[in-house]
Amino acid sequence: MSNQSKGLHHYHIRKRIYQKHEPFPHPQKLKRNYDKLISVIAFVAPLANLPQLFKIFSEKDALGVSAISWVFFFIIAAIWLGYGILHKDRNIITMYSLLMVTEASIIVGIIFYG
DSSP: OOHHHHHHHHHHHHHHHHTTOOOSSOSSHHHHHHHHHHHHHHHHGGGGGHHHHHHHHHHTOOTTOOHHHHHHHHHHHHHHHHHHHHHTOHHHHHHHHHHHHHHHHHHHHHHHHO
8 A cells, every 4th residue: 555545544534524424334233233234235136136137137028128218227326426435435336236237238138139
C-alpha cells in the first residue's frame, strides 16, 4: 500500500467523523451483523436471476420474456453501479456488477432465442 493511499484512507475516516457518519465496522453488534448480512446479500441477490437464465438457455426459448423489462433492469443496475463506484461502496459495486452480468446474459438469450 502506498503512502498516498494510506493518506486517502485517513482522509476518508476523518471525513466520516466530520460529516457525523457512523463508524464502520459499527461498534453496536446488531448494526455490525447487519453490515455482514448485506455483504452476503450482495452475492446472493444476483442469484435470483439464474432460474430465468437457465430456463432461456436450457430450453432455447425466450418467448414470454420481456426484453424491454430486462433492458430497463440492466440500465437501472448500471446507474446503481455508477453510484456505488462514486461512493466507493463495495457492497453496491459487487451486487450490481453481478446483476449486470446476469441481466446482460438474459438479454443475449432473448436476442438469440426470442
